[in-house]
Amino acid sequence: MQHILSENDRGPKNSFTNEATRMLSTNANRASEAALAKPQLLEMLRRMLRIRLFDERATAIRARLPGTLHNSIGQEGEIVGACMALRDDDYMTGNHRSHGHPIGKGVQLAPLMAELFGKATGVCRGKGGSMHLADFSSGSLGESGIVGSLMPVAVGAGLSARLRGTDQVCLCFFGDGAANCGPFHESLNLAAIWQLPVVFLCENNGYALFTAQAQTSAVAHVADRAAAYDMPGVMVDGQNVLAVHEAVSAAVWRARAGSGPTLVEAKTYRYCEHSEFGEAVQVPAYRSQAEIDSWKARDPIAMFANHLFDTGDLTREQENAIRLAIQDEVDRAVTFAEDSPFPDSRALREDLFV
Ligand SMILES: Cc1ncc(C[n+]2csc(CCOP(=O)(O)OP(=O)(O)O)c2C)c(N)n1
Ligand SMILES: [Mg+2]
Numbered sequence: 115m116q117h118i119l120s121e122n123d124r125g126p127k128n129s130f131t132n133e134a135t136r137m138l139s140t141n142a143n144r145a146s147e148a149a150l151a152k153p154q155l156l157e158m159l160r161r162m163l164r165i166r167l168f169d170e171r172a173t174a175i176r177a178r179l180p181g182t183l184h185n186s187i188g189q190e191g192e193i194v195g196a197c198m199a200l201r202d203d204d205y206m207t208g209n210h211r212s213h214g215h216p217i218g219k220g221v222q223l224a225p226l227m228a229e230l231f232g233k234a235t236g237v238c239r240g241k242g243g244s245m246h247l248a249d250f251s252s253g254s255l256g257e258s259g260i261v262g263s264l265m266p267v268a269v270g271a272g273l274s275a276r277l278r279g280t281d282q283v284c285l286c287f288f289g290d291g292a293a294n295c296g297p298f299h300e301s302l303n304l305a306a307i308w309q310l311p312v313v314f315l316c317e318n319n320g321y322a323l324f325t326a327q328a329q330t331s332a333v334a335h336v337a338d339r340a341a342a343y344d345m346p347g348v349m350v351d352g353q354n355v356l357a358v359h360e361a362v363s364a365a366v367w368r369a370r371a372g373s374g375p376t377l378v379e380a381k382t383y384r385y386c387e388h389s390e391f392g393e394a395v396q397v398p399a400y401r402s403q404a405e406i407d408s409w410k411a412r413d414p415i416a417m418f419a420n421h422l423f424d425t426g427d428l429t430r431e432q433e434n435a436i437r438l439a440i441q442d443e444v445d446r447a448v449t450f451a452e453d454s455p456f457p458d459s460r461a462l463r464e465d466l467f468v
Contacts, residue, residue, distance in 0.1 A: 149363065150356075152427050156436070158198055158355055159422065162190040162415050163440045165214040168223055171444050172213065172230055172244075176390040179230050183244040184389045186214030189317060191414025192350075192380035193218040195358025196285055196315050199366050205253045205271040205284040207264040210245050211317070211384075212257030215287050221249045227447035233454035240457045241465065255284075261322075262288060262295035265314075269301045272310035272375075283311045283369045285362070291322025293336045302377065306343040309374035313365040316379040317352065323388050324400040337379035345375050352380030353414045356421075383409035 150158075169185035176183055186193060189211070197206065197218030208215035216226060221237060229236030229247050236242070237249040248256040255271060258264050268286035275282040292298055293316055305312045316336045320327055333339060340347025346368070350361040358380055365376035385406065387397055422428035 161194045165190045165217045167444045173390050182389045184211040188385035189382045191355040192352035192358045192382045195355040196362040199362040207255050207268040208257040208287045210259045216254040219254045220252050223447040224450040228451040228454050231451040234457040235454040262292040262297035265297040265301035269305050272312040281370045285313045290318040290327040302343040305375040306345050311369035312375045314377045319382050319384045340377040347377045349379045352382030353412045
């Protein structure tokens with residue numbers, strides 16, 4: 115088992131703190147930069163901003179969208195760092211926090227927003243909504259409201275690649291809460307036994323709903339569980355997009371080479387509440403403002419932009435121009451969704467397996 119963080123830097127058991135992950139940043143920046151050219155670095159920034167601005171807008175208009183939605187604001191670094199370690203023809207599975215993953219994988223904003231509106235022009239023709247969307251054309255195999263349910267699907271995608279003789283890899287996103295569900299154990303075990311090309315990426319944002327990970331896990335770190343499945347377990351600072359890219363690139367390379375799965379745990383944080391409803395929902399006091407502020411002080415987008423300012427790869431004017439262009443993309447996505455029709459009732463029985 116490999117830990118990027120040393121024993122001392124990982125913090126005491128049962129303490130979820132960003133202190134533990136701070137050490138990683140400097141070295142990871144250097145190593146990952148060596149592999150990334152400037153256009154890729156700027157694309158990383160673009161994709162992180164796309165997730166942030168898309169989810170901010172979706173959250174702002176949540177009352178107009180059917181059902182609830184779960185945003186990924188604060189988690190953009192781990193999503194983009196992981197997705198950009200993939201090839202376009204690789205696969206990806208997600209969960210209920212469901213917009214960032216497809217955006218990271220390259221899904222267009224307009225059909226994604228239309229899906230949230232339930233419109234016929236959506237990626238699933240309006241039948242998936244926020245939580246159950248997929249876009250096979252980009253390798254996004256699905257998002258799902260049933261916690262842990264897509265982990266076996268990721269294993270199946272890995273098995274499919276093996277049987278078809280391709281060198282495709284499947285990246286499997288799941289939360290710290292899902293790590294306590296049966297499908298986590300079954301999926302890691304089977305992927306390890308068959309040495310399948312799957313990268314398990316735990317987005318450890320510290321909480322499942324209102325419950326801290328420390329209260330529900332016997333071990334302090336999800337990555338520690340890799341030992342039980344005889345696969346590498348790697349912890350990484352999820353707020354550092356380059357660190358995540360480096361860790362997941364190594365895991366993807368290993369999977370593609372036929373050496374089997376890896377468990378990567380990205381320590382991250384969600385800024386907003388678990389989910390967004392149209393109406394006010396009573397939230398118990400389960401975390402402090404000081405904790406939220408400490409994570410916001412290490413915002414993945416701001417940290418990466420500052421890094422690019424330092425290296426001379428980006429100016430503040432360029433960052434502003436990128437931000438405005440993406441804001442425009444989001445505006446156009448909302449207009450596209452608003453102007454699109456709802457699915458025809460005759461389409462109700464299409465796309466179903468009966
Ligand atoms: C099988 C199952 N059990 C419980 C739930 C209720 N539920 C929805 S989201 C959630 C928390 C998931 O936490 P985590 O996996 O850490 O993801 P996060 O929301 O933190 O991104 C729970 C318990 C569910 N949807 N499915
Ligand atoms: Mg969580």
